[in-house]
Amino acid sequence: xxxxxxxxxxxxxxxxxxxxxxxxxxxxxxxxxxxxxxxxxxxxxxxxxxxxxxxxxxxxxxxxxxxxxxxxxxxxxxxxxxxxxxxxxxxxxxxxxxxxxxxxxxxxxxxxxxxxxxxxxxxxxxxxxxxxxxxxxxxxxxxxxxxxxxxxxxxxxxxxxxxxxxxxxxxxxxxxxxxxxxxxxxxxxxxxxxxxxxxxxxxxxxxxxxxxxxxxxxxxxxxxxxxxxxxxxxxxxxxxxxxxxxxxxxxxxxxxxxxxxxxxxxxxxxxxxxxxxxxxxxxxxxxxxxxxxxxxxxxxxxxxxxxxxxxxxxxxxxxxxxxxxxxxxxxxxxxxxxxxxxxxxxxxxxxxxxxxxxxxxxxxxxxxxxxxxxxxxxxxxxxxxxxxxxxxxxxxxxxxxxxxxxxxxxxxxxxxxxxxxxxxxxxxxxxxxxxxxxxxxxxxxxxxxxxxxxxxxxxxxxxxxxxxxxxxxxxxxxxxxxxxxxxxxxxxxxxxxxxxxxxxxxxxxxxxxxxxxxxxxxxxxxxxxxx
Numbered sequence: 001x002x003x004x005x006x007x008x009x010x011x012x013x014x015x016x017x018x019x020x021x022x023x024x025x026x027x028x029x030x031x032x033x034x035x036x037x038x039x040x041x042x043x044x045x046x047x048x049x050x051x052x053x054x055x056x057x058x059x060x061x062x063x064x065x066x067x068x069x070x071x072x073x074x075x076x077x078x079x080x081x082x083x084x085x086x087x088x089x090x091x092x093x094x095x096x097x098x099x100x101x102x103x104x105x106x107x108x109x110x111x112x113x114x115x116x117x118x119x120x121x122x123x124x125x126x127x128x129x130x131x132x133x134x135x136x137x138x139x140x141x142x143x144x145x146x147x148x149x150x151x152x153x154x155x156x157x158x159x160x161x162x163x164x165x166x167x168x169x170x171x172x173x174x175x176x177x178x179x180x181x182x183x184x185x186x187x188x189x190x191x192x193x194x195x196x197x198x199x200x201x202x203x204x205x206x207x208x209x210x211x212x213x214x215x216x217x218x219x220x221x222x223x224x225x226x227x228x229x230x231x232x233x234x235x236x237x238x239x240x241x242x243x244x245x246x247x248x249x250x251x252x253x254x255x256x257x258x259x260x261x262x263x264x265x266x267x268x269x270x271x272x273x274x275x276x277x278x279x280x281x282x283x284x285x286x287x288x289x290x291x292x293x294x295x296x297x298x299x300x301x302x303x304x305x306x307x308x309x310x311x312x313x314x315x316x317x318x319x320x321x322x323x324x325x326x327x328x329x330x331x332x333x334x335x336x337x338x339x340x341x342x343x344x345x346x347x348x349x350x351x352x353x354x355x356x357x358x359x360x361x362x363x364x365x366x367x368x369x370x371x372x373x374x375x376x377x378x379x380x381x382x383x384x385x386x387x388x389x390x391x392x393x394x395x396x397x398x399x400x401x402x403x404x405x406x407x408x409x410x411x412x413x414x415x416x417x418x419x420x421x422x423x424x425x426x427x428x429x430x431x432x433x434x435x436x437x438x439x440x441x442x443x444x445x446x447x448x449x450x451x452x453x454x455x456x457x458x459x460x461x462x463x464x465x466x467x468x469x470x471x472x473x474x475x476x477x478x479x480x481x482x483x484x485x486x487x488x489x490x491x492x493x494x495x496x497x498x499x500x501x502x503x504x505x506x507x508x509x510x511x512x513x514x515x516x517x518x519x520x521x522x523x524x525x526x527x528x529x530x531x
Contacts, residue, residue: 003305004045004067008033009052011074015294022302024048040064048301050074051081059085070304074297075100075284077234078314079207087315088392090385094300094312097153099293100284105157107283108202108232109165111256114277115228116141116200118254121275139199139253142166147198149214150233151176151186155204159186170194173205195222200230207234217242225251232258232283235265244269247276258283310367316387317366327363330415331371331386333438336452336528337417337430338375340440343526344426344458345379351399351420352376358413360431361404369402372417414441440486446497448488453501454530459514460522463489463496470517471498478510 002025007016010030019026027046032039033055043049044066051057052074062068062085071081072094086093114120117138125132146162148155151171159169169186172194181188191214194201201223205211215229215238223229229252231238240261246252247270254275260268263281270276284290303309308328309321319327354372356365367386374389384392393400407413416429429442440450443458457475461467468487475482484501506525514523 003047003069005048005050005301005305006032006043006046007050008039008055009050009074010054011050011052011297012291012294014291015050015074015298018295018298019302022298022306024302024305036061043068048072048305050297050301053077053080055080057081057086062086062089062091065089065091070094070301072096072297072301074290074293076104079234083315084391086387087390088388090388092304092310092316092387093314094297094304094310095314096293096296096300097312099296100286100289101153101157103286103289104154104232104283105161107258107279108154108158108204108230108256109161111230111232111258111277111279112141112146112200112202112228115230115254115256115275118275120277141200144168144199145170145197147172147194147201148186149173149191149194149201149203150205150211151181151184152204154233155202156184158202158204159184167200170197191219192222195219196224198224198227200228202230203233203237205233205237207236212236213239215239215243217245220246220252223252226253228252228254228256230256232256235260235263241269244273247273315391316370317364319364319367323364323367327367329432329436329438330360330363330368333430333432334368334371334415334417335375336438337415337428337440338372339378339528340375340458340526341417341419341426341428342376342379344524345376345419345421347421347423348396349376349398349419349421351401352393353418353420354400354402355416355418356402356404356413357409357416358407358411360413360415361406362413365402365404368415369400372415373400376417376419411441416442440499443488443497443499444495446488446490446495448486448497448499450486450499451484451501452528452530453483454528455502455505456526456528457498457500457502457506458522458524458526459498459500459520461496461498461520463491463493464519467496467498467519470514470519471500474510474513474517475500475502475506478507478513480504480506480510 002023004025005019007028016028040061043061044064047067047069049071059082068091070092076095076097078095081093083093118136122136144167146167146169148159148171151173162169163185170189171186172191176188217239220242256277258279300311307321308324310319370386373393374384374386377384377389377392411431414429414431418425418427430440432438438452481503482500486499489496514520
């Protein structure tokens with residue numbers, strides 16, 4: 001059956017056609033996003049939800065999204081999606097961060113020009129029949145210092161355009177390395193230095209706990225007298241009331257705002273002030289950008305629903321279509337390893353340590369780790385998946401660490417998971433053979449070569465004669481056929497393990513019969529998802 005996607009906001013017909021061309025069953029209801037009750041009523045029928053800003057994906061809507069696998073926002077901002085609730089639900093949240101980069105950067109540059117030359121007020125005055133040439137004395141951008149807060153994708157384009165305007169650019173970005181800054185031709189500075197030196201300040205960061213009110217009253221008061229402030233990024237980055245006060249007393253010479261703390265902005269401290277230019281969140285509002293992000297969202301969602309490729313996800317590592325093909329068996333192996341160790345562990349897990357060796361260490365470790373953690377957490381919550389597992393683990397206070405190393409043994413690569421509890425450490429290792437099938441290769445430090453099946457039985461015992469016969473006879477007496485039988489031991493007469501791959505679940509009568517022999521320290525039936 002073809003995946004079903006709901007488009008609940010206005011998306012171009014070209015984008016909708018991409019879904020159809022890719023074999024997706026698409027339901028285009030561009031006004032549905034405004035009716036949250038109706039959306040909550042219908043969402044359960046869909047595998048994917050494509051939105052813009054009008055649709056608010058709340059916890060209530062997600063609670064009804066029984067089949068939903070992916071939400072994709074045509075644009076960069078995902079403030080209208082409850083990402084925590086989506087992650088807990090196991091739903092991937094995607095955006096299209098690159099489709100409107102140039103458009104937003106150009107809007108910031110346009111706002112700088114508009115504020116520098118007071119263009120909107122001059123236009124209104126002139127069209128009102130006034131000829132107030134002496135009133136609108138502007139400033140040049142050439143030679144001025146532009147302070148860029150956030151030098152990522154959009155901020156980087158602004159830096160490039162500003163340098164083309166012969167501005168001196170200083171940038172504050174905790175993630176901007178010196179080598180990258182040199183390549184961009186900007187001076188990397190701390191925030192306080194930027195505030196003191198900049199003639200213009202433009203913001204290009206997301207709204208997070210760290211960036212909220214980054215231009216607070218205190219920081220705005222540190223700025224150079226006559227500074228002009230541009231915000232085309234996110235509302236809430238600037239204390240708007242403090243900025244209004246500083247505009248009124250002349251410390252700040254002008255401001256250009258495309259975004260506001262509350263939107264739609266119908267009343268704001270900045271409105272009505274001289275030399276303040278305001279636009280209604282137009283940063284991405286060009287024909288080219290709207291089409292670009294719409295096409296991207298259709299391609300990304302189709303790729304994920306049809307091939308498993310993950311692009312521009314905010315709550316899961318991205319996996320290309322090529323990676324998905326190569327990594328498929330390794331992701332399944334990681335899930336099986338985690339599932340084994342989760343089913344074997346009854347006490348609370350404190351830490352999960354994962355070792356990647358050889359070819360496994362060169363793969364997308366984020367995706368493999370998510371799969372391993374999901375396998376472990378399924379023993380606690382069967383509905384956990386690669387998206388929700390890290391959230392579940394974090395909520396439970398489980399520390400996750402990974403290590404990678406060069407090829408160190410007989411296998412081209414392998415994955416080894418160790419879990420730590422208050423009582424013990426437990427480990428299992430596995431690899432993928434050339435046939436693409438995952439195998440268990442080590443349990444508790446004991447080497448084995450075990451094929452993995454849906455129904456399995458794990459036992460531990462002292463290495464003594466008769467174990468194989470006891471297991472075989474007991475399974476036979478209880479009508480269980482053994483498909484594969486793997487043994488391993490630490491040394492002669494030491495600890496031994498057996499792993500049976502059987503055709504049906506091991507009945508309780510067989511478990512009791514094995515316990516009654518007194519030969520086994522541990523007997524554990526196991527189930528694995530082979531889909």
